[in-house]
Amino acid sequence: xxxxxxxxxxxxxxxxxxxxxxxxxxxxxxxxxxxxxxxxxxxxxxxxxxxxxxxxxxxxxxxxxxxxxxxxxxxxxxxxxxxxxxxxxxxxxxxxxxxxxxxxxxxxxxxxxxxxxxxxxxxxxxxxxxxxxxxxxxxxxxxxxxxxxxxxxxxxxxxxxxxxxxxxxxxxxxxxxxxxxxxxxxxxxxxxxxxxxxxxxxxxxxxxxxxxxxxxxxxxxxxxxxxxxxxxxxxxxxxxxxxxxxxxxxxxxxxxxxxxxxxxxxxxxxxxxxxxxxxxxxxxxxxxxxxxxxxxxxxxxxxxxxxxxxxxxxxxxxxxxxxxxxxxxxxxxxxxxxxxxxxxxxxxxxxxxxxxxxxxxxxxxxxxxxxxxxxxxxxxxxxxxxxxxxxxxxxxxxxxxxxxxxxxxxxxxxxxxxxxxxxxxxxxxxxxxxxxxxxxxxxxxxxxxxxxxxxxxxxxxxxxxxxxxxx
Amino acid sequence: xxxxxxxxxxxxxxxxxxxxxxxxxxxxxxxxxxxxxxxxxxxxxxxxxxxxxxxxxxxxxxxxxxxxxxxxxxxxxxxxxxxxxxxxxxxxxxxxxxxxxxxxxxxxxxxxxxxxxxxxxxxxxxxxxxxxxxxxxxxxxxxxxxxxxxxxxxxxxxxxxxxxxxxxxxxxxxxxxxxxxxxxxxxxxxxxxxxxxxxxxxxxxxxxxxxxxxxxxxxxxxxxxxxxxxxxxxxxxxxxxxxxxxxxxxxxxxxxxxxxxxxxxxxxxxxxxxxxxxxxxxxxx
Numbered sequence: 056x057x058x059x060x061x062x063x064x065x066x067x068x069x070x071x072x073x074x075x076x077x078x079x080x081x082x083x084x085x086x087x088x089x090x091x092x093x094x095x096x097x098x099x100x101x102x103x104x105x106x107x108x109x110x111x112x113x114x115x116x117x118x119x120x121x122x123x124x125x126x127x128x129x130x131x132x133x134x135x136x137x138x139x140x141x142x143x144x145x146x147x148x149x150x151x152x153x154x155x156x157x158x159x160x161x162x163x164x165x166x167x168x169x170x171x172x173x174x175x176x177x178x179x180x181x182x183x184x185x186x187x188x189x190x191x192x193x194x195x196x197x198x199x200x201x202x203x204x205x206x207x208x209x210x211x212x213x214x215x216x217x218x219x220x221x222x223x224x225x226x227x228x229x230x231x232x233x234x235x236x237x238x239x240x241x242x243x244x245x246x247x248x249x250x251x252x253x254x255x256x257x258x259x260x261x262x263x264x265x266x267x268x269x270x271x272x273x274x275x276x277x278x279x280x281x282x283x284x285x286x287x288x289x290x291x292x293x294x295x296x297x298x299x300x301x302x303x304x305x306x307x308x309x310x311x312x313x314x315x316x317x318x319x320x321x322x323x324x325x326x327x328x329x330x331x332x333x334x335x336x337x338x339x340x341x342x343x344x345x346x347x348x349x350x351x352x353x354x355x356x357x358x359x360x361x362x363x364x365x366x367x368x369x370x371x372x373x374x375x376x377x378x379x380x381x382x383x384x385x386x387x388x389x390x391x392x393x394x395x396x397x398x399x400x401x402x403x404x405x406x407x408x409x410x411x412x413x414x415x416x417x418x419x420x421x422x423x424x425x426x427x428x429x430x431x432x433x434x435x436x437x438x439x440x441x442x443x444x445x446x447x448x449x450x451x452x453x454x455x456x457x458x459x460x461x462x463x464x465x466x467x468x469x470x471x472x473x474x475x476x477x478x479x480x481x482x483x484x485x486x487x488x489x490x491x492x493x494x495x496x497x498x499x500x501x502x503x504x505x506x507x508x509x510x511x512x513x514x515x516x517x518x519x520x521x522x523x524x525x526x
Numbered sequence: 527x528x529x530x531x532x533x534x535x536x537x538x539x540x541x542x543x544x545x546x547x548x549x550x551x552x553x554x555x556x557x558x559x560x561x562x563x564x565x566x567x568x569x570x571x572x573x574x575x576x577x578x579x580x581x582x583x584x585x586x587x588x589x590x591x592x593x594x595x596x597x598x599x600x601x602x603x604x605x606x607x608x609x610x611x612x613x614x615x616x617x618x619x620x621x622x623x624x625x626x627x628x629x630x631x632x633x634x635x636x637x638x639x640x641x642x643x644x645x646x647x648x649x650x651x652x653x654x655x656x657x658x659x660x661x662x663x664x665x666x667x668x669x670x671x672x673x674x675x676x677x678x679x680x681x682x683x684x685x686x687x688x689x690x691x692x693x694x695x696x697x698x699x700x701x702x703x704x705x706x707x708x709x710x711x712x713x714x715x716x717x718x719x720x721x722x723x724x725x726x727x728x729x730x731x732x733x734x735x736x737x738x739x740x741x742x743x744x745x746x747x748x749x750x751x752x753x754x755x756x757x758x759x760x761x762x763x764x765x766x767x768x769x770x771x772x773x774x775x776x777x778x779x780x781x782x783x784x785x786x787x788x789x790x791x792x793x794x795x796x797x798x799x800x801x802x803x804x805x806x807x808x809x810x811x
């Protein structure tokens with residue numbers, strides 16, 4: 056690493072010339088140019104400021120976290136300050152304020168030696184996976200000593216199969232998937248765990264431009280809709296939404312499984328009338344002037360979970376320290392993504408071919424919530440998508456009630472037990488607290504979904520309360 | 527008389543080439559002309575809404591050939607770049623695809639040719655195995671994929687397996703057909719010379735059946751190359767099929783058209799290579 060290449064999340068936080076916002080394999084415009092410059096100058100000279108081994112790296116991470124924290128994660132302010140007072144002075148001042156050595160030792164002790172540092176993490180190229188993806192270019196995995204390859208996957212069926220056969224150590228999944236996989240619905244049963252949710256909200260119902268006059272769902276008789284996967288919030292939310300408007304999702308409309316990247320092409324070809332799908336494809340349909348955003352899913356259930364970070368129970372059992380480090384990286388990245396100020400920067404980091412492969416403006420409209428709706432209006436909905444890692448047990452219970460309602464499972468289900476086994480709320484809480492974020496005290500709460508209360512203690516009664524159902 | 531025929535031939539070839547070029551120019555010209563990207567409105571301040579929508583064309587069009595050429599130049603001038611696990615140059619992607627195709631194909635050849643020999647030489651084996659072959663042969667490669675992923679537990683090996691299972695049948699059937707069709711006179715001559723069955727197989731039947739076997743191999747490589755694109759679109763990760771899928775994901779038709787051309791060119795080269803081998807073993811009766 057030559058001294059020219061100063062973009063590094065492990066850079067010296069006391070050096071005003073170094074940016075801390077970009078990871079070593081960062082793919083953004085600046086870093087690419089920098090990497091090119093780095094290759095051109097045959098400067099193989101090792102920068103003394105780079106940490107040489109994992110011990111030093113850990114020290115650097117702690118220093119970096121403190122310094123970043125002091126400057127409210129604003130890299131510009133940090134660099135201005137360091138330039139002004141000099142890095143040495145700042146380091147000395149900081150050391151007198153914080154017991155730096157004690158903190159460094161505590162963090163190291165906590166983690167223990169990593170069983171495995173090279174990991175494969177799969178993702179489907181959608182904005183829901185933002186924390187999993189951006190943790191790579193922005194150096195969150197690196198910060199916890201992990202060398203992660205984030206691998207793009209064509210759809211969830213393949214993501215599931217690659218997770219089941221251990222090609223992926225962990226993967227981006229839809230929140231219902233680990234539940235379905237653990238129950239053996241749609242695949243062979245295999246205990247999977249979901250220690251963190253990725254995003255809440257962030258989906259939308261998009262209709263073809265031809266249907267601009269059909270904004271009332273009761274006019275949707277005979278429509279064909281795309282959803283990304285059977286065991287998805289998209290499927291369950293669409294079913295819930297049309298059923299609340301009196302349509303039977305199995306008889307009055309047709310629901311077809313289409314992998315997210317193929318949604319827009321199918322909408323253009325007229326194969327489907329609309330879809331409830333993940334972004335960026337909702338916004339992309341608007342951008343391509345094919346469809347318009349009928350409804351953001353936050354209107355159906357504000358704060359609904361969507362995608363998740365999941366791994367096999369076996370991986371977590373056999374590699375507890377690696378699992379811990381990975382979970383810390385993910386939760387840290389999720390919290391970072393949740394801050395609206397970071398969204399534009401993230402949009403730029405995840406748009407390149409290696410990640411989402413989409414125009415930056417489309418990703419930015421999704422993440423910032425200032426977007427064109429396809430009907431000629433600019434809408435400002437800052438919580439169009441948000442990121443919150445806490446896996447509420449009550450979310451799992453709701454999903455299970457919908458799986459039962461629509462006949463995906465028909466045996467007796469112990470709702471609370473399955474939720475506890477798969478959604479690891481206590482792991483998430485522990486890590487969130489340790490990283491200094493607020494975590495809720497309880498594991499479950501009730502929800503208001505389109506004005507109807509969901510009581511997580513009464514799942515069977517909740518199912519009975521619907522007129523349109525399969526069970 | 528002789529002279530006029532040659533002249534006629536030369537001018538036929540020349541005229542064919544001329545016609546081919548004219549068709550190409552006409553086709554490309556039409557394509558280019560009909561798909562000009564409209565120049566966006568005369569400057570002026572764009573409203574916020576227009577800014578958010580900017581970039582995409584008013585109505586989607588097929589990209590004109592000039593754009594495809596520019597993209598081809600970009601991709602081909604740096605074919606081996608590697609910008610992470612999901613972004614590699616076209617040369618690397620084609621390399622992955624060729625590796626998968628050749629591995630699956632060679633495995634298929636190693637099994638199909640001896641088995642085809644057996645079936646061709648023994649009417650009993652032919653009758654016993656034929657029903658299975660007829661059932662397995664028409665199965666689409668993608669139908670195998672979920673089963674392969676489940677049983678083999680490895681996506682790379684599954685892709686190779688799918689190539690294997692799809693390219694084995696033409697080789698098997700053609701080998702059997704070629705071996706069974708060797709003229710009985712030649713086998714009788716071998717018998718009168720008291721050649722051992724093994725010698726008969728290698729010195730008489732194999733050379734006699736070689737052109738038919740090669741035809742089967744040529745059909746198989748074509749099928750294998752067809753299948754790999756579909757398989758890689760499904761499994762993803764690397765390869766030309768993944769490249770097509772990834773650009774589809776971005777609705778980037780320019781790159782899709784470019785990769786279609788590359789798939790065609792590589793497929794043609796594979797076919798030409800086997801065609802050249804076929805010429806070596808051809809014979810006149």
